[in-house]
Amino acid sequence: MKFSRGTNYALHTILHLALKVDNNKPIGVQQLAEQQSVSSTYLSKILAKLVKEGLVVSISGANGGYSLGHNWESISFLNIIHAIEGKASLFECHFNHGSGCLIEQVMSSAEKKMEEELLNTTISDVIKGKDTALY
Template sequence: MRMSEGVEWGLHCCVVLAWLDDLTPLPVGRLAEVFDLPAEYLKKQLQPLAKAGILRSEAGARGGYRLGRAPQDISLMDVVTAIEGSTDPFQCTEIRRRGAGKTAGVEEFAHPCGISKAMRKAELAWRRELAGQTLADLIASTPATAERRTRRFIERTS
């Protein structure tokens, strides 16, 4: 399964926004500085998160992003779907029915393709695993030193 770097960026930004809830909203430029990322590209990654309600965007001179829901209410799958879309990664086009398959009897195709079934099963397990983990779970497994370091960085450069 290949995902864009936007998923990683989005998840990290969500963690930071959860840590720094008392300092939000944070402008996209400030979030970009935390990870040394290009602000304009990061903004394009955060916009779908705002559209999905994962983040809330606030306009104005003191505007920026904040979490749109509590960390325990944001699954990793929510973030992946917001950034990557909900299209199935595997698309079965039934190539088994082409070429040599054109001469096969109808009974040969009475059951779904084994490859398609295996891929769907793997995809479902992947989706369930991501849906079962929340932003709060990520935060709980992150060293407290990372939060303190990030907070000092934001407060020092404000």
């Protein structure tokens, strides 16, 4: 199982914005892109998805850029992953077993446990008490 690079960039972008949330200044896409060594065009597409889901706020104008909203502390890893990857299940049985497929039951149960962990872990949880210099 592997998440896309887009999810990786989205998670790191939101973490970066959360670490800068105290200064209340939006951060431009160019600065965010340089911080992650990714093209600003590619990161703009990721940011558009995050804005659409209400996870990031876009501020236009000369001093514009991106920032987190007022309730940023409640943004979970699952919220970010769903914004980029969508909400489709990781596993689909391609046989006609219906809902009684034993393999699909195991895979579905495992996915639910993973989603629960990702839902219960917020960006705020990650930065509390951590050495963010390692970021």
